[in-house]
Amino acid sequence: MTPLGWLQLMIFLGLLLLLTKPMGLYLVRVLDAKGKTFLDPVLGPVERLIYRCAGVDPEREHNWKQYGWALALFSLIGLLFTYALLRLQAHLPLNPQQLDGLSPDLAFNTAVSFATNTNWQSYSGESTMSYFSQMVALTFHNFVSAAAGIAVAAVFVRGIARHTMETLGNFWVDLVRVTLYLLLPLCFVYALFLVSQGMIQNFRPYTPYRPVEAAAGVQPQMIAQGPMASQVAIKMLGTNGGGFVNANAAHPYENPTPLSNFVQMLSIFLIPSGLTYYFGRSVKHPRHGWTIWSAMAVLFLAGALLCCWAESAGNPRLAALGVDAAEGNMEGKEVRFGPFNSALFAAVTTDASCGAVNSMHDSFTPLGGLVPLLNIQFGEVIFGGVGAGLYGMLVFVIIAVFLAGLMIGRTPEYLGKKIEAYDIKLCVLFIMAAILSILGFSAWACVSSWGLAGRANDGPHGLSEILYAFTSGTGNNGSAFAGLSANTPLYNTTLGLAMLVGRFFMMLPILPLAGHLARKQIVPASGGSFPVAGFTFGAVLIATVVIVGALTFFPALALGPIVEHFIMTASQAVY
Amino acid sequence: MRNLVVEMRTALLMTALLCVVLCGIYPALVFAVAQGLFPEQANGSLVYRQGTIVGSALLGQAFTEAKYFHPRPSAAGAGYDATASGGSNLGPLSKKLIDTVRLRVEQYRAENGLNAAARVPADAVTASASGLDPHISVKNALLQAARVAKARNMSEAAMCEKIDECTEGRSLGLFGEPGVNVLRLNLSLDAGKTR
Numbered sequence: 001m002t003p004l005g006w007l008q009l010m011i012f013l014g015l016l017l018l019l020t021k022p023m024g025l026y027l028v029r030v031l032d033a034k035g036k037t038f039l040d041p042v043l044g045p046v047e048r049l050i051y052r053c054a055g056v057d058p059e060r061e062h063n064w065k066q067y068g069w070a071l072a073l074f075s076l077i078g079l080l081f082t083y084a085l086l087r088l089q090a091h092l093p094l095n096p097q098q099l100d101g102l103s104p105d106l107a108f109n110t111a112v113s114f115a116t117n118t119n120w121q122s123y124s125g126e127s128t129m130s131y132f133s134q135m136v137a138l139t140f141h142n143f144v145s146a147a148a149g150i151a152v153a154a155v156f157v158r159g160i161a162r163h164t165m166e167t168l169g170n171f172w173v174d175l176v177r178v179t180l181y182l183l184l185p186l187c188f189v190y191a192l193f194l195v196s197q198g199m200i201q202n203f204r205p206y207t208p209y210r211p212v213e214a215a216a217g218v219q220p221q222m223i224a225q226g227p228m229a230s231q232v233a234i235k236m237l238g239t240n241g242g243g244f245v246n247a248n249a250a251h252p253y254e255n256p257t258p259l260s261n262f263v264q265m266l267s268i269f270l271i272p273s274g275l276t277y278y279f280g281r282s283v284k285h286p287r288h289g290w291t292i293w294s295a296m297a298v299l300f301l302a303g304a305l306l307c308c309w310a311e312s313a314g315n316p317r318l319a320a321l322g323v324d325a326a327e328g329n330m331e332g333k334e335v336r337f338g339p340f341n342s343a344l345f346a347a348v349t350t351d352a353s354c355g356a357v358n359s360m361h362d363s364f365t366p367l368g369g370l371v372p373l374l375n376i377q378f379g380e381v382i383f384g385g386v387g388a389g390l391y392g393m394l395v396f397v398i399i400a401v402f403l404a405g406l407m408i409g410r411t412p413e414y415l416g417k418k419i420e421a422y423d424i425k426l427c428v429l430f431i432m433a434a435i436l437s438i439l440g441f442s443a444w445a446c447v448s449s450w451g452l453a454g455r456a457n458d459g460p461h462g463l464s465e466i467l468y469a470f471t472s473g474t475g476n477n478g479s480a481f482a483g484l485s486a487n488t489p490l491y492n493t494t495l496g497l498a499m500l501v502g503r504f505f506m507m508l509p510i511l512p513l514a515g516h517l518a519r520k521q522i523v524p525a526s527g528g529s530f531p532v533a534g535f536t537f538g539a540v541l542i543a544t545v546v547i548v549g550a551l552t553f554f555p556a557l558a559l560g561p562i563v564e565h566f567i568m569t570a571s572q573a574v575y
Numbered sequence: 576m577r578n579l580v581v582e583m584r585t586a587l588l589m590t591a592l593l594c595v596v597l598c599g600i601y602p603a604l605v606f607a608v609a610q611g612l613f614p615e616q617a618n619g620s621l622v623y624r625q626g627t628i629v630g631s632a633l634l635g636q637a638f639t640e641a642k643y644f645h646p647r648p649s650a651a652g653a654g655y656d657a658t659a660s661g662g663s664n665l666g667p668l669s670k671k672l673i674d675t676v677r678l679r680v681e682q683y684r685a686e687n688g689l690n691a692a693a694r695v696p697a698d699a700v701t702a703s704a705s706g707l708d709p710h711i712s713v714k715n716a717l718l719q720a721a722r723v724a725k726a727r728n729m730s731e732a733a734m735c736e737k738i739d740e741c742t743e744g745r746s747l748g749l750f751g752e753p754g755v756n757v758l759r760l761n762l763s764l765d766a767g768k769t770r
Contacts, residue, residue, distance in 0.1 A: 008750060046596070054588040055581075069579065073586040081590060126658050136598040140590075143597045172589060179593060184601060195609040198633050201617045202606070206658060209621075209628040211636045212761055213643060223631055223657040225619060229609060230602035247651075247660035250704030252633040253619070258751020314697065315667045322680050327697035327712060331672065332662040335647070335698050335710035336743070338752035342704075359704045360662035363672075461666035483664030567668060574670040 001308055005340040009304070012262070012344070013297065016269055020293065023270060024277025030181045031154045031278065033058055033173045043180050050176055061167035064515030067155060070171035071148060071507070075115055078141060082111040085137040095130035096205035102128065109492035114141035116503035117149055117385060119235070119242030119355055119478035120469075120495060122487040126224035126245045131203055134244060139231045146238030146271075147178040149387030152507055153275060156391045159514030160415055161283045163522045168514055182271070183234060190267065191233035198256030201229040228253060236267040239385045241355030241478045249345070249358040250334055258336055261358060265345055268354045272383040275390040283415055287533035292393060295541045296351075299382045303371045304347035310368035311339035317568065329368065332360030343368060346479075350375035353385030355478025362456070362465065362481040366565035369481070370557065373468055376475035377553045378545055379434060385476060391510050393545075395427045397532070400544040402427075404530045413529055416522040423516060426509040433505040435552050437474040437498050442467045442556065450490040456483025459575030460567065464560035471553075473498035622758065630758055631657075635709045638761060641686070642726035644711070644719050646757045647698055648679060651706025663702040676700050687722050710754025713742060727764065737763060 029035035037043075051058050062070065085092065086107040090100050102110065106122055113120045114137075125134065151174035158168050195201050206222040228244045232254060235242055249255040249264060273293065280289015312328040319325040328339030337345070342359035349356050350372035361372050375382060381393040402419055405412025412419040445451025445466045455462035465481040472479055473495040480486070486495060531537060567573050609617040620632040630636050635646045637655045652659035665672035679700035684693060696715040698708075716738045724734040741760035744753045 004745075004749065011749075050589075050592050050596075053592055054585050056585060056589075066578075066582075070582055070586070073579075073582055074589060077583075077586050077590050124659065124661065126660065135602050136594065139602070140594055140598050144593060172585065175589070176593075179597070184596070188601065188605060191605045192608060192612065195605075195613045195617050198616045198620050200619050201602075201609040202619070204618065207619060207621065207628060209630050212624075212629050212758065212765070213636075213638050213640055221630075221636070221655075221657065223619060223621075223634065224660075227602050227606060229617075230605040233605075245660050247662070247705035247707070250662070251660050252631075252635075252705060252707055252709055256616075256633055257746050259746035262746070262750045317667065317673055318676050318697070318701075321673070321677050322684075322693070322695055323676065323697050323700055324694040324714070325697075327714075329667070330697040330703075331665065331667075331701040332704045333701075334704050334708050335712055335754040336708075336751050341751055357704075360664055362664040362666060363662060365667050456664055457666040457669050459666075459668060461668060464666075481664070482662070483666070564666075564668060573668070574673055575666075575668050 001312060001340065005308065009344065012265065015266060016273055019270060020273045020277050023274025024281060027274050027278040028281055030177050031174065033170065037181050039181055039185060047176055047180055056172040058170060058173045061170050063166045064168055064511040067168055067171050068511045078144060079111050079115040082114060082137045082141060083107050086110055086133055089130050089133050092130065092132045094132035094203060099128060099130050105489040105492040106487060109496045112496040112499050114138050114242060115145060116476050116499045117145035117240060117353065118473060118476040118499045119240045120473055120499065121242055122492055124246030125243055131226050134231055135227050138242060139234060142231065142234040142238050142240045143179055143183055144175065146183060146240065146386045147175050149385055150178045151175055152510055153387035153390040156394055156510055156514045157279050157282045159517040162518045163520060165518050168518055183237060186237055187233040190237065191229040193263065194229045194232060194260055197260040199229045199232060200225055200253050201227055203227060235356060236264050236354065237271060239268055239352045239354040241349060243356060249356045255358055258341065261337055261341055261345065265348045268348050268352045269383045271386045272352055272389040279390060285415060291533045291538050295538045296382050298542060299545065300347065300351050303351065303375050304344055307343040307347050307368050307371035308340055310365045311343040315365055329365050332363030334358065346372045347375065349479060350477060351382035353380045353388055353476045355472065357479050360482060361479060362483045366561045366568055369464065370561035372479065373471060373561065374550060376471045376477045377550050379549045380475050380477065381545060388476065395430050396545050396549065397541060398423060398427050399548060400541045401530060403544060404540055410528050413523060416525060417517055417520045418523060423513060426513040430506055430509045431548065433501055434474050437501040438471050439556065441470040441494050441498050450488060454485045454488065454491055457575060460560050460564040461575065467556055467560055469495060470498050474502035476502045632759065633709055634707045635757060638757065641722055643761045644716060644723055644757050647708050647711060648702045649706040650702040655707060657707055660705045660707055662704045662706060687718055709756050709758060711757055713753060713755055716755040
C-alpha cells in the first residue's frame, strides 16, 4: 500500500469516528416518538398528516407480537406491490425505451430482493427497468426496508434498555420518523452532491450519439439515462446497493469521481456507525457502545488491509505475460479508483449489507475475493446493514457474555439482565438460520445441473461464484461474483428464498428476544458482573464473531478462494 | 383477527402515503433542483461537436485508428456500449482471461513499437469494471504518445503537453488515482488539427 493509500484510509476512519456521535445523537431524537429535531417545523405537519390519514395512534405502543405483525404485513404488501409493478411494466408510464414486463421468476426475485434490503440483481438495470420501475417499485423499498431495519434495531435496543415492560414502541411511528427525519433530508442533500459530481437525474430517452471515430456503417450508439441520483443516494445511505445500471457504482455516471466514491463509502457506514452510539446512549453505557464500535473497526481494518494488499499485488499470471505489476490487478477495475479504492470499497460494501460495487469482485485475486465473501459470512456485523448490523452484533454480544459466563461458572448477566436459556436459544436460531441457508442452498446448487450451468468460471472459482451468490442473498448483501448467470427460474427462486430466510427468519428471533428482555427485572451489578466495555470485552467479542460466526464456513472457503490462491501461486494450472 | 384487518388497512394506507412522498415528491424535487443547479451534469455531461452529440465526457468510447489514443479494452456489449455496462467477470485463473491478455500484450507492443521485453501497463490490457472507463493511466498514454504523434506529424513533446492537459488528477489532490480522459484528449487533438 502507498502512503497516499494509508492516508485515505486514515481520513476515512477518522471522519467516520467524528460523525458517529452526532449521527447517534440525532438517531436518539428520531427514534424517540416525542423527540425534537430541527426539522420539526417543516416535517412535523407531514408526519402528523400521515398518521391521521393512515389511522395510526402515535401514542399507542406495540408489544413484540403486534410490532412483528405490523412489520410483516407492511413488508408483504410492499412485496406484492413491487411484484405487480414489475410484471405490468410495459403498461406503466415513464418507459421511453418501451421495456417489457419482467418474467414471473425475475419479478419475484427482484421484489424479494428489494423488500429484504438485499438488492441482488439478476437483471441489468439499463436494459430491463423503466424509469417508473426504478423510481417507484425499487426506490420505495430502498427507503422503507432501510427504515424497517433501523426500527427492528431500535426495538432490540429498547428491549435491552427497558425493564418490567411489555411494549417496545410503535412500528408505524418508527417507520415514518426514520423515513421522514433521517433518510429523506440526508438523501436530498446527498443526491444533489452526487449530481454536482456528474451523476445524472433526468427523464430523457436514451441519448443517441455519433462516436468521434465513426467508421462508416457503424450503428448509432446510445447512452442510457434516467433519474439516477435520487435512487443512488438512498441506495448507499440505506445500505441497499442495487445499482441503477448494471455496472453499479463502477459506472462513470453512478460514481463519477474519486470524491463521489469516497463519500459513497462513508455514507454506507454512516448510519450503522451512528447506531452503535445510539445504542450506548440508550442503555446509559456509552463506553459499551464505543467498545462495540471499536470491535467493528478492528474487523473492518483487518479485512480492508488484506483485500487492498492482495489487489495491489496483482495477478502473477498476468505479470508473467509482461504486464506491469505496479498498477495491481486492474481486470474489472476503473482507472479513477485503482486497486486501493476498489478494494476498500469492496470491504466496506460487504461489511455493511450494502452490496453496491465499484469493481467486479469476480475478477479479484483469490485472497482479494475471499475478503468480501468472508465479511458477509461474519453475519454483516462489521457496522453492517442499517439496523441489521446492530441487532446482528448485539446477538453476538449476548453470546459473548454467555460464553464468558460459562467460563467463570456464573449466571451470565448483561447490562443488569440475567441471560437465560430462552434468550440463548433465540440467539442460536438467529445464527443457525444464516448458516443453514448459505451452506444448504450452495450445496444443492453444487450438485445440480441448474446450479453448475450458471458458472462463468471453472475450477475452484466456479464454487466461489455459487457460494458467493447464496452468501450474498442470505446476508441480504446483494453484491455478486457477477459472472454467475443467475437469471434462471431455479436460481431466481432459490436466491429469493435465501433472501427471505436471511431477512425474516433472522428478524423473527429478534422480536421475541427483545420482548423477553424488556420484561426482565434489573439486577444490580455486582463484583461478579462481566464488564462489557474495554479491551477484554472487545477481544472476547471479536473472537466470538470469528469463531461462532465465520468458522463454520472455513471448509467451503478452503475449497474455493483459499485453494485457488495456492493454485495461482504454486502451479501453472488454468481453468 | 379484527386487529389484523385494521393493521392490514394501515399497512395499505401507509404504503400508498409513503409512496407519494418517496417515489413522487422526493425524486421530482431532486430533479427540479438538480436541473436548476447542475443542468449539464444532470443530463449526462454530453459533449457536442459542430452541434451533434459525440458522447459524454464521463463515458469512454472505442478508438482504434493510429492517430487516436486507445482506451482500455471493454466488456460492455460489443465494446463501449453505453446501454450494456459491465465487466468481463473472468476470474484470475481463467484460461480465457490469460489467453486474451497475452494477445493484447503482443498487440499493444506491436502498435506502439515496444520491444518484446517491455512491460505493458495493466490498464491497457485488462477490461474495466463498467466497460465504459473514460480514463487510461498516464503511463499508458505516454507509451502511446509516439505512435499518435507520428500519425499526426506532431512532436512528442507537444503530445506530452496535450496528455498533461487532459489528465484528471486525484480529487482534492488526495482521493483516487489520476487518469487521462481519452475522449477529451482525442477531441483536443482533432480540434488542434483543424485550427
